[in-house]
Amino acid sequence: MQISRSIRNRILAAALFAVVIASTPMRAHAVSKEIIELQTQVQQLLDMVQRLQSTLDTRFGVLQNLAQQTADQAKQMSTTVNELQQKLNTQNETVGGKVDTVSGQVQSLNDSVDELKTRIAKLDKTVQDLQGQLQNMQTAPQPGAMPGGVPTGAAAMPSSGPASGQPGAGQAPNSPQMSQTPPLQQTFQSGVRDYNAGKYQVASDEFQDVLHYYPLDDLAGTAQFYLGEIAYQQKRYDEAVNAYNTVLEGFSGNPKAPAAQLHKGLALLAQNKKDAGVHELRLLIQRHPRTPEAASARTKLNGLGVKIVGK
Numbered sequence: 001m002q003i004s005r006s007i008r009n010r011i012l013a014a015a016l017f018a019v020v021i022a023s024t025p026m027r028a029h030a031v032s033k034e035i036i037e038l039q040t041q042v043q044q045l046l047d048m049v050q051r052l053q054s055t056l057d058t059r060f061g062v063l064q065n066l067a068q069q070t071a072d073q074a075k076q077m078s079t080t081v082n083e084l085q086q087k088l089n090t091q092n093e094t095v096g097g098k099v100d101t102v103s104g105q106v107q108s109l110n111d112s113v114d115e116l117k118t119r120i121a122k123l124d125k126t127v128q129d130l131q132g133q134l135q136n137m138q139t140a141p142q143p144g145a146m147p148g149g150v151p152t153g154a155a156a157m158p159s160s161g162p163a164s165g166q167p168g169a170g171q172a173p174n175s176p177q178m179s180q181t182p183p184l185q186q187t188f189q190s191g192v193r194d195y196n197a198g199k200y201q202v203a204s205d206e207f208q209d210v211l212h213y214y215p216l217d218d219l220a221g222t223a224q225f226y227l228g229e230i231a232y233q234q235k236r237y238d239e240a241v242n243a244y245n246t247v248l249e250g251f252s253g254n255p256k257a258p259a260a261q262l263h264k265g266l267a268l269l270a271q272n273k274k275d276a277g278v279h280e281l282r283l284l285i286q287r288h289p290r291t292p293e294a295a296s297a298r299t300k301l302n303g304l305g306v307k308i309v310g311k
Contacts (some may be wrong), residue, residue: 015081038259119250126216181213188219191226200230221251225260239265258284265297279307 191206207223207230214220228243244264247256265280283295283309288294301308 032100033083049300053239123216146297153176182209184214184219186218188223190222195226195230199236218251221247221254222256224251224255225256228260228263232267235270237271240267248262258288258291262293262297266300267302278304282308 031079115308118221149163187206191203191210194200194203194206204227207226210217210223211220224243225247227249228240231237231240231243241264242266244260247254248264251257254260261284265277265284268277268280278301281301284297285294
């Protein structure tokens with residue numbers, strides 16, 4: 001473009017110079033054949049300049065059109081690339097959400113299997129304890145006879161025996177009474193009251209009694225949860241996490257399971273185990289999405305700047 005403009009400018013200058021020379025007044029006797037030829041050449045130059053100008057204008061218009069088309073195509077390509085990028089991001093988020101959902105479902109299935117195994121183990125232990133008690137009952141001495149075959153009836157008692165109500169010479173001493181099992185509801189409620197009152201050691205003993213004497217009852221899972229709460233309040237986070245794990249693995253159907261998973265995640269975060277804590281909070285949202293604990297987990301994750309997939 002610059003070269004063509006330079007040529008055009010030079011031709012225009014030459015043409016103007018020729019026009020000036022041709023228009024200069026001369027005497028009639030100075031007009032000659034050379035002047036006429038010069039005028040003819042100037043006219044030819046002017047025609048060439050006009051044709052060149054027309055050609056340049058046409059080519060410049062074509063170049064402008066091509067540049068505009070190229071710009072439009074580049075804009076369309078940029079728009080297409082952005083749309084593809086958005087689609088890929090959406091697909092990646094969808095796939096990630098499905099993977100997390102499947103992972104949560106598999107984890108829930110594993111928790112159910114673990115709970116079933118725990119219940120079977122507890123049931124087997126209970127059966128073994130019953131068998132042991134039955135064997136002890138079968139091997140106990142009969143109440144109507146003493147060792148050595150000495151009868152214990154009234155006819156065999158000497159007339160000069162001790163007074164009524166005291167063990168005779170041939171009577172066996174009274175066997176020690178078995179320790180009584182504490183009542184479930186009363187023990188559990190006492191544990192809750194002591195926990196709320198801040199008497200953590202007393203409450204821990206009472207919840208331990210519930211777990212010991214009623215391991216298969218639904219309140220056993222709740223008692224286990226409160227043991228985790230006691231450890232959490234005392235900032236013994238490792239013990240708290242273990243207690244919450246027992247609830248999630250052995251009592252996954254307990255109403256306190258969502259709270260156990262929430263507090264497990266918080267306990268892990270309190271130990272600066274961010275990845276593990278975030279994982280637990282995400283599992284809570286997937287397993288129990290409509291619970292208040294899930295709402296608390298979302299608030300905590302938002303505060304940490306963690307993206308929540310599959311709300």
